[in-house]
Amino acid sequence: MSREWRDADVCAHVLIAEDDVNQADLIRRYLEREGHLVLAVHDGRAVVEENRRSRPDLIMLDVMMPGMSGLDVCRVLRAESDVAVLMLTARSTEEDLLAGLDLGADDYVTKPYSPRELMARVRTLLRRSRRQEGLLNGADRILRAGPITVDPARHTLLLDGRPVECTPAEFQMLAALAARPGQVFTRAQLLEHIHGIDRFITERTIDVHVKNLRKKLEPDPRAPSRLLTVYGVGYKLTGTADDALSA
Template sequence: MSAHILVAEDDERQAQVLRMYLRSEGYEATVVHDGRAAIDAARRLRPDLLVLDVMMPKADGLDVCRILRRESDLPVLMLTARSGEDDLLLGLDLGADDYMTKPYSPRELMARIRTLLRRAKGSTRQPEGGVLRVGPISVDPLHHEVVGPSGRQVTCTPGELTVLTTLAAEPGRVFTRRQLLDRTGGWDSSASERTIDMYMMHLRRKLEPDPRRPEYLITVYGVGYKLTPGRGTGEGGIEAR
């Protein structure tokens, strides 16, 4: 069954070009032209991925992302004509899984979509039959559940869950940003490595007692990131249900 892509783009000509490319790739495509319609369509149709323009009438893409992220883990790829880094990072901070700046290559956009779909699919498949435990943190990729040191379940986006699962599968191993992108179905774009930093920032906010002094999600300067069991705990592993 082909994936269903929802496109929210107020430029009707550009939206039709996107629809054409998506259908040529074998995807089912639905197009809307304002933010309110995007929210309604996402709730009603439950697409596999949302391609979301930032500048739209009725509700802009940032508001749409903020609202939908509270309700679901729908993968979101944002399109923006804004080139400022603060604007791009704001979109990621609200829960978008990736972004592209306009003008963009439709072929690269299709590659990004394939990556996000693989990532979302993979985040619920590994490891089957077990929960990853690293110290007080548990990760259940099959059921998309994460429990932090406080004992409370936290909500993660598909990208955050995939990164956390990769780290939890090999506690103590240091992964570079590029390796994490590759493990999550990464793409060849130097800017995209910043998304790993954003995922780590979000995960620390959700899991660390003090995100400014992380005990579990550790930065190895000049190399990358690793997940450790924290002070005075075991090494963790996979626990069968």
């Protein structure tokens, strides 16, 4: 799908998945005011079908959807694509919010929210996608750490030469780690690579992304040998055997 970019912001195809028609219309008007192409659907199965048909850049996904819940929709989306997913949820407990991230959502906003906050989150996600596609910095350096190869310009991740699917947030974090194999990153540093400085996102989201990446990259996710925890500090990606032994 072709994308049109503005200098400051990203104009994109956004799919709103919200069963409240009035709320969906309000979000649509704000998005269109920023120049985005917007489509709204109102049940979970329609989200899956529309994603397959039109390949949007971003899906704003309400958790409480008829037909299929937003969490079930997110699970299907992640099995089929790496589209950016912003979850809209009335559930405010940390465990509920982390459950969405665990399924592959890139960010979440809790209801009630201000339209200005919502648009700021949209801009952050779309700019992140823009960076990943190499449209901001023209990045062409291929990053390698042991059997892991990250190509930021092409947005590809390989493990022993085989492609691995990951979410935009997972890819951004892994690219930061792969750029400096063996270096320890704190959770706060990794969070800034993914979300920028954002007071609404907690450092526990990093632990969720690490857990999901280990499922995809480790021979045994319960005994990781590539994406390592440095206790009391953060995480690092091994580049050599010495890196693994020093953890």
